[in-house]
Structures are given as structure tokens and as C-alpha cells.
Amino acid sequence: MGVFVIALKRLARKCFDGEVTMAKVTYWTLALVCLLTGIVFGLLAAPATHGIIIGSNSGNVQYKNCSERKSKKQS
Numbered sequence: 001m002g003v004f005v006i007a008l009k010r011l012a013r014k015c016f017d018g019e020v021t022m023a024k025v026t027y028w029t030l031a032l033v034c035l036l037t038g039i040v041f042g043l044l045a046a047p048a049t050h051g052i053i054i055g056s057n058s059g060n061v062q063y064k065n066c067s068e069r070k071s072k073k074q075s
Contacts, residue, residue, distance in 0.1 A: 022030075
């Protein structure tokens with residue numbers, strides 16, 4: 001485990017030593033991927049996406065047992 005950590009530290013030092021240059025296409029592609037990843041993660045994690053029901057509620061309700069349906073008809 002210690003050898004792996006040392007190798008990672010050397011790699012990080014080597015990667016960030018000096019200036020880092022990037023082509024415009026690579027930069028914009030990376031920015032687009034980060035944006036889309038954030039949107040997807042946000043939609044999956046948002047509490048509103050787990051509780052919203054879109055519908056008209058125009059009377060087509062299914063009851064779980066007959067007693068609920070009978071009590072609704074009587075009132």
C-alpha cells in the first residue's frame with residue numbers, strides 16, 4: 001500500500017509540475033461534460049423529482065379496498 005501511495009504522489013507531482021496547457025476543444029468538451037454531469041446528478045438527487053405526480057385527477061381513482069369506496073359513495 002505504501003508503494004502505491006508513493007507512486008501516486010510522484011505522478012501527481014509530475015503532472016502538475018510546470019504549466020498545464022489545453023486545447024480549446026478539450027477545454028470546452030471538459031466544460032460540457034462537467035455541466036451535463038451536474039445536470040444529471042441534480043435531477044437524480046432533487047427531492048422534487050421523487051414526489052411530483054403529473055395528472056388531471058379527473059375522478060379515475062383506484063381504492064385499495066371496498067370499504068373506502070363504499071364510504072365515499074355514501075357521503
